[in-house]
Amino acid sequence: MSSTPGTTPSSSAWATGGTMFAGVLMLVVGIFGIFEGIAGIAEDEVYTRVGNYTFEFDLTAWGWIHLIVGILVVVTGAAILKGAKAGRIAGIVLAALSVIAHFMWLPYQPLWSIIAIGIGVFVIWALCNDVPDTEAARTRP
Numbered sequence: 133m134s135s136t137p138g139t140t141p142s143s144s145a146w147a148t149g150g151t152m153f154a155g156v157l158m159l160v161v162g163i164f165g166i167f168e169g170i171a172g173i174a175e176d177e178v179y180t181r182v183g184n185y186t187f188e189f190d191l192t193a194w195g196w197i198h199l200i201v202g203i204l205v206v207v208t209g210a211a212i213l214k215g216a217k218a219g220r221i222a223g224i225v226l227a228a229l230s231v232i233a234h235f236m237w238l239p240y241q242p243l244w245s246i247i248a249i250g251i252g253v254f255v256i257w258a259l260c261n262d263v264p265d266t267e268a269a270r271t272r273p
Contacts, residue, residue, distance in 0.1 A: 150254070150257070150258030150261070150262065151212065151220075151258050151259060151262040152213070153258065154209075154212060154223065154254065154255040154258040154259055155209050155210075155212035155213040155219075155223075156209070156213070157209070157251050157254070157255055158205050158206070158208055158209030158212060158223060158226075158227070158255060159205075159206055159209035159210065159213075161202075161205060161209075161230065161248060161251055161252075162201075162202045162203070162204070162205030162206035162207075162208075162209055163202065163206060164202070164244075164248075165198045165199070165201055165202025165203075165205060165230070166198075166199055166202035166203060166206070167202075168195070168198040168199075168202070168241075169195045169196065169197070169198035169199025169200070169201075169202055170195070170199065171195065172191050172192060172194045172195025172196075172198060172199075173192055173195035173196060173199065174195070175191060175192060175195075189236075191240075194237065194240070197233060198233070198237075201226070201229060201230060201233060204222075204226055205226050205227075205230060208222045208223050208226050209223070211223075212259070220259050220262075223255060223259050224255075224256055224259050224260060227252045227253075227255040227256045227259070228252070228256060230248065230252045231248075231249050231252035231253065231256075234248040234249050234252070235249060
């Protein structure tokens with residue numbers, strides 16, 4: 133099996149480019165999460181409930197959740213862009229938490245929540261499929 137320079141059989145150009153894109157997406161989604169959190173904490177009239185939902189929290193509690201997760205996602209996105217292995221692992225965990233939080237956030241912002249869930253799934257895929265050069269070098273014969 134031939135591979136392009138810089139890739140290994142377990143790493144593809146899609147996954148490598150996807151990791152860089154995942155880091156950028158995490159920065160952007162984290163910043164949006166910070167803004168969502170600030171709006172929720174301020175108890176603005178920005179959010180209205182679309183319907184009844186099983187997972188009901190106070191809007192201020194949701195604001196703090198989004199603010200804290202947003203800050204962590206921004207820091208993790210920056211670590212991914214720097215190439216830190218711990219950043220990739222934290223990125224997978226935080227993307228999964230973000231997907232769960234946005235699922236529970238559906239009654240307040242349905243369209244954005246669905247988009248954020250899709251972004252989170254892509255980030256998880258990209259971070260799980262890309263093998264960093266140091267790990268790839270160890271697995272080569």
